[in-house]
Amino acid sequence: MNIPAARPTTGVTAATLREMNIRTVWSVIEGGHPISRAEIARLTGISKPTVSVLLEELLATGLVTQSPDSARDPSHGAVFFGPKPDGVHALALDLGAHRLRGVLAGPGAAIAARRDVDVQGMDAPLMVAAAAELARELVAAAGINAATVRHAVAGVPGVVDRHTGRVWQALNIPALNGFAIATELEAAVGVPFTVENDIDLAALGENTHGTGAAAESFAFLSVGTGVGAGLVLHGHLHRGHSGAAGELDSAFDAEGFAANDPCAASIVEFAEPFAPQLLGDSPSRRTPGAATTLTTELIFDRARAGHPRAIDIVEEVARRITAYIGVLAAVADVELVILGGGIGLNGDLLLERVALRLQKRLPYPPRLEVSALGDSAVLTGAAAVAASVAVEEVIGGR
Amino acid sequence: MNIPAARPTTGVTAATLREMNIRTVWSVIEGGHPISRAEIARLTGISKPTVSVLLEELLATGLVTQSPDSARDPSHGAVFFGPKPDGVHALALDLGAHRLRGVLAGPGAAIAARRDVDVQGMDAPLMVAAAAELARELVAAAGINAATVRHAVAGVPGVVDRHTGRVWQALNIPALNGFAIATELEAAVGVPFTVENDIDLAALGENTHGTGAAAESFAFLSVGTGVGAGLVLHGHLHRGHSGAAGELDSAFDAEGFAANDPCAASIVEFAEPFAPQLLGDSPSRRTPGAATTLTTELIFDRARAGHPRAIDIVEEVARRITAYIGVLAAVADVELVILGGGIGLNGDLLLERVALRLQKRLPYPPRLEVSALGDSAVLTGAAAVAASVAVEEVIGGR
DNA sequence: GAAACGTTAGGAAACCTTACTAACGCACGC
DNA sequence: GCGTGCGTTAGTAAGGTTTCCTAACGTTTC
Structure with a gap:
C-alpha cells in the first residue's frame, strides 16, 4: 500500500x-x-x-x-x-483596474451565478463596497441561502504579503497599495476571504480546469497590461517567500538586461514610430479621423491582415516573450508554458514564432500552448480555490 | 489531529x-x-x-x-x-573532472569512511571502474560488511535524464555525455545507484546539514568552473521537468542578454587585459618568471591585498552574480541564496557587494549567505540522500 | 438464473486510556 | 549523617475504541 x-x-x-x-x-x-x-x-x-x-x-x-x-x-x-449543487457555495472575485468580475460557485466550481461591475477610478474602500454589493447581487441571482457561502477568494493584480495581508506592487490599481484588502472584504461581505495574486489564480485555474491539468509542472505567462507568471510545480502553486514568484519584470530592468517588457504599454510605445502607417490604411476603423491612438488589438489585427510593419512588431513581441520564457525555463524547467493575457492570447500569431525561437535557444524547451480559459482564467482559479476551501471547511469541521 | x-x-x-x-x-x-x-x-x-x-x-x-x-x-x-551506527550503510560519490570523492555513511549520514581518487582524463568506463574500486576501499576502510551497503548516490556535473538515465550537458566531463552511468555503476559496484546533478545534491546537502536547514525555500548558487543553481522549494528539491532546473547559463546566452557568466573561465578571460599588472607585483609568487597564468585564486588574493585592478574584477564578478540571483529571485522568489563553488565561496569579498546590489535592484531581495559546507556540499547531500533511501528501503521492506 | 449492488456479521489491526510497578531524587526527621 | 516517605518519571499490562476488511447473504436487474 x-x-x-x-x-x-x-x-x-x-x-x-x-x-x-x-x-x-x-x-x-x-x-x-x-x-x-x-x-x-x-x-x-x-x-x-x-x-x-x-x-x-x-x-x-x-x-x-x-x-x-x-x-x-x-x-x-x-x-x-x-x-450536491446547493450544499455549499463559494464566492470568486477578479479585481481589475476597469472591472470587478464575480461568480458564485458550487462544489467542483460549478457556476451558480455570474456578474461584472465597473470599478474604474474607484479608491480602495469604494471597491470593497462594490464587491459587497456584487456579492449580494450574486446571492440573489442564484437564489440561494447566503449562509451557504462558506469562503471567498479574490484575485488582485499585485503581490499579496501573506503576513500582513497587504497588497503591494499593484501597478494597475495604485489605490490598492498598502491596503489590507482581505480584512476589509471580510468585514464588508461577511465571508472569510483569501486574497491572492491574480496571475497565480489564473495558473491555478489552468491547473484545475484548463490546459495545465495534464502537466505536472507549468507556468502561466500572462502578457497584457503587465507581464507576470504563475508557477504550478508538482501540482501546487509556488508563491515564493514574499508571494513575488513569477514577477518577472524585476529580472530585466537593470544592469545590462536588454529585453523590454512585451506588455501593452511597452509595445505601443515601440510601435509609435510606425503609427501613421499602421493607422492610416486600417480598414477596421470606420471613422478614420478618430483612430488616432494605437492599441495592441489594432496592431495584431493589422498583422493578421498582413501589414509588414505590424508583423515586425509581432516578431518583436515574440522575441520578448521568448526572453521571459527563457528565464522561466532556465530557473524552473517547467514542462509547459501557457500563454494568457490580452497579448498572450493571440496564439495564431505568437505560438509558432515563440516556439521556433525557444527551440533554437534552449536545450530543453518547454511545450507552449495558449490558455484554454481565455480571460476567465483568474475567475476560474479563484472559484476552484474558493470551492475547495469551502468544501474542506465542511469536511474538516464535521 | x-x-x-x-x-x-x-x-x-x-x-x-x-x-x-x-x-x-x-x-x-x-x-x-x-x-x-x-x-x-x-x-x-x-x-x-x-x-x-x-x-x-x-x-x-x-x-x-x-x-x-x-x-x-x-x-x-x-x-x-x-x-544503530552499523545497521545500514550508504555510499556517496562526487564525480568531478579531476577527482572522484567518496564517503561511506551510516544512518543520519554519519561518516564511516572517506577517500578520494584521481580521475583526470579518464573515459566513462574507466571512471566507473575507479568508482567500483573506491567503493571496495571504503568498505574495507570502514571495516563493515558489504551487504549492509543498501544504496548509493553519485553526483555528476551534468543534467541527468530521469527517463533514460543518461547524462547530458556535462561540459566539464565530456566523456559522460550520453552515458547511462547509473546502470553501469550499479553493475560494477553491485549496489542500487541514484545519479543526480551535483549542484542539486549540494543544495540538498545544505538543506539537511548546512545553511539551508532553517530556510523553507532557498537556492544554492554554485559559481566555479561553471555556474548553476539548485533549488529547494518547500523543503523538496525541484529538479524540473528535464532535470535542468537551475541551469542558468541558458537564460543569458542569447538575444540581448548581457550578463556574462561569473564562472572561472569567463572571469580569467575578463581579467586578461590586466594580467601584467596583476601578475607583476604579486608577493605570493616566489618565482616571478613562472607566474605567467592568471587564476581566480590569484585574482581574489590580489583583491584581498588591496590591488585596485583586482578589486574592479571582483566588482564585476559581483555584478554578474547579482544578475543571476536577480533571475532566480524573479522566478522563484526564494527566501535565501547560498553561495558556493570555487568563486562563490569567497564570501569576504563577495557577500557585501552582491547584497548591496540586490537591495537596490529587487523589491524583495533574498537573504544571502555563503555555504557552510564548502567544497563538501555535494558529498554531504549525496550521503544524506543515499542514507535516507537506504533507511527507507529497510523500513519499507519489513 | 446469473450478475451486480448493497448490507449484515464477524474479526483483525491499530490505536488510546487507565492503572500498575519500578526507579529515582529530594526533603525531612531522627 | 543517614534512612524513610513522597512525588515524579519510565515502562508495562489490560481493557476498550475506532476503523477497516473479508465473507456471506438478500435484492434488484438483466
Missing part, C-alpha cells in the same frame, strides 16, 4: 485514517459524474461496507446528494451519488 | 497508519541524541504503549540500537534509543 509522501511529525490515529478516506471518497465524487458505492469501492480500493459508512457521513454534511436512480444502462439497482 | 497534505487517490488502512507512525518514530530517533520511549511519546503525540511496540519493530530491522543505560542525569530507569 502506498504511503503518502508527506511525513507528519506527529502520530496518526484511526481518526486520521477516516479523515483521509473520506477525502478520498469525496475526491472521486467531486469529479461530477454520478457514481455508485460499488464503483467508488473499485476506484479507491476501499471496501464496499466502508464506502457505505463514509457516504453516510458525507450525506450528513450536505455536500453529497444521491440521485434516486440514474440514466445508466445496466444499473442493477445501484444508487448514484454526486456533489 | 492534523491531516497530511498529500491526498492519495487510494484508500488507506490500518497498515498505512503503522507505516506512517513508524516513520514518525524513526524521524525523531534519527536526530541523533539518545531518546527514551517516554520522550518519543511526548514528542510525537503517540501513546507510550504504541511507541514501545513500534520500537520493537525498529529494533528488529537493525536500524535502531538501545543504549543499555545512559549518562542522563535523572534517568528513572529509562532506556535510550538511537540510530
Whole structure:
C-alpha cells in the first residue's frame, strides 16, 4: 500500500485514517459524474461496507446528494451519488483596474451565478463596497441561502504579503497599495476571504480546469497590461517567500538586461514610430479621423491582415516573450508554458514564432500552448480555490 | 489531529497508519541524541504503549540500537534509543573532472569512511571502474560488511535524464555525455545507484546539514568552473521537468542578454587585459618568471591585498552574480541564496557587494549567505540522500 | 438464473486510556 | 549523617475504541 509522501511529525490515529478516506471518497465524487458505492469501492480500493459508512457521513454534511436512480444502462439497482449543487457555495472575485468580475460557485466550481461591475477610478474602500454589493447581487441571482457561502477568494493584480495581508506592487490599481484588502472584504461581505495574486489564480485555474491539468509542472505567462507568471510545480502553486514568484519584470530592468517588457504599454510605445502607417490604411476603423491612438488589438489585427510593419512588431513581441520564457525555463524547467493575457492570447500569431525561437535557444524547451480559459482564467482559479476551501471547511469541521 | 497534505487517490488502512507512525518514530530517533520511549511519546503525540511496540519493530530491522543505560542525569530507569551506527550503510560519490570523492555513511549520514581518487582524463568506463574500486576501499576502510551497503548516490556535473538515465550537458566531463552511468555503476559496484546533478545534491546537502536547514525555500548558487543553481522549494528539491532546473547559463546566452557568466573561465578571460599588472607585483609568487597564468585564486588574493585592478574584477564578478540571483529571485522568489563553488565561496569579498546590489535592484531581495559546507556540499547531500533511501528501503521492506 | 449492488456479521489491526510497578531524587526527621 | 516517605518519571499490562476488511447473504436487474 502506498504511503503518502508527506511525513507528519506527529502520530496518526484511526481518526486520521477516516479523515483521509473520506477525502478520498469525496475526491472521486467531486469529479461530477454520478457514481455508485460499488464503483467508488473499485476506484479507491476501499471496501464496499466502508464506502457505505463514509457516504453516510458525507450525506450528513450536505455536500453529497444521491440521485434516486440514474440514466445508466445496466444499473442493477445501484444508487448514484454526486456533489450536491446547493450544499455549499463559494464566492470568486477578479479585481481589475476597469472591472470587478464575480461568480458564485458550487462544489467542483460549478457556476451558480455570474456578474461584472465597473470599478474604474474607484479608491480602495469604494471597491470593497462594490464587491459587497456584487456579492449580494450574486446571492440573489442564484437564489440561494447566503449562509451557504462558506469562503471567498479574490484575485488582485499585485503581490499579496501573506503576513500582513497587504497588497503591494499593484501597478494597475495604485489605490490598492498598502491596503489590507482581505480584512476589509471580510468585514464588508461577511465571508472569510483569501486574497491572492491574480496571475497565480489564473495558473491555478489552468491547473484545475484548463490546459495545465495534464502537466505536472507549468507556468502561466500572462502578457497584457503587465507581464507576470504563475508557477504550478508538482501540482501546487509556488508563491515564493514574499508571494513575488513569477514577477518577472524585476529580472530585466537593470544592469545590462536588454529585453523590454512585451506588455501593452511597452509595445505601443515601440510601435509609435510606425503609427501613421499602421493607422492610416486600417480598414477596421470606420471613422478614420478618430483612430488616432494605437492599441495592441489594432496592431495584431493589422498583422493578421498582413501589414509588414505590424508583423515586425509581432516578431518583436515574440522575441520578448521568448526572453521571459527563457528565464522561466532556465530557473524552473517547467514542462509547459501557457500563454494568457490580452497579448498572450493571440496564439495564431505568437505560438509558432515563440516556439521556433525557444527551440533554437534552449536545450530543453518547454511545450507552449495558449490558455484554454481565455480571460476567465483568474475567475476560474479563484472559484476552484474558493470551492475547495469551502468544501474542506465542511469536511474538516464535521 | 492534523491531516497530511498529500491526498492519495487510494484508500488507506490500518497498515498505512503503522507505516506512517513508524516513520514518525524513526524521524525523531534519527536526530541523533539518545531518546527514551517516554520522550518519543511526548514528542510525537503517540501513546507510550504504541511507541514501545513500534520500537520493537525498529529494533528488529537493525536500524535502531538501545543504549543499555545512559549518562542522563535523572534517568528513572529509562532506556535510550538511537540510530544503530552499523545497521545500514550508504555510499556517496562526487564525480568531478579531476577527482572522484567518496564517503561511506551510516544512518543520519554519519561518516564511516572517506577517500578520494584521481580521475583526470579518464573515459566513462574507466571512471566507473575507479568508482567500483573506491567503493571496495571504503568498505574495507570502514571495516563493515558489504551487504549492509543498501544504496548509493553519485553526483555528476551534468543534467541527468530521469527517463533514460543518461547524462547530458556535462561540459566539464565530456566523456559522460550520453552515458547511462547509473546502470553501469550499479553493475560494477553491485549496489542500487541514484545519479543526480551535483549542484542539486549540494543544495540538498545544505538543506539537511548546512545553511539551508532553517530556510523553507532557498537556492544554492554554485559559481566555479561553471555556474548553476539548485533549488529547494518547500523543503523538496525541484529538479524540473528535464532535470535542468537551475541551469542558468541558458537564460543569458542569447538575444540581448548581457550578463556574462561569473564562472572561472569567463572571469580569467575578463581579467586578461590586466594580467601584467596583476601578475607583476604579486608577493605570493616566489618565482616571478613562472607566474605567467592568471587564476581566480590569484585574482581574489590580489583583491584581498588591496590591488585596485583586482578589486574592479571582483566588482564585476559581483555584478554578474547579482544578475543571476536577480533571475532566480524573479522566478522563484526564494527566501535565501547560498553561495558556493570555487568563486562563490569567497564570501569576504563577495557577500557585501552582491547584497548591496540586490537591495537596490529587487523589491524583495533574498537573504544571502555563503555555504557552510564548502567544497563538501555535494558529498554531504549525496550521503544524506543515499542514507535516507537506504533507511527507507529497510523500513519499507519489513 | 446469473450478475451486480448493497448490507449484515464477524474479526483483525491499530490505536488510546487507565492503572500498575519500578526507579529515582529530594526533603525531612531522627 | 543517614534512612524513610513522597512525588515524579519510565515502562508495562489490560481493557476498550475506532476503523477497516473479508465473507456471506438478500435484492434488484438483466
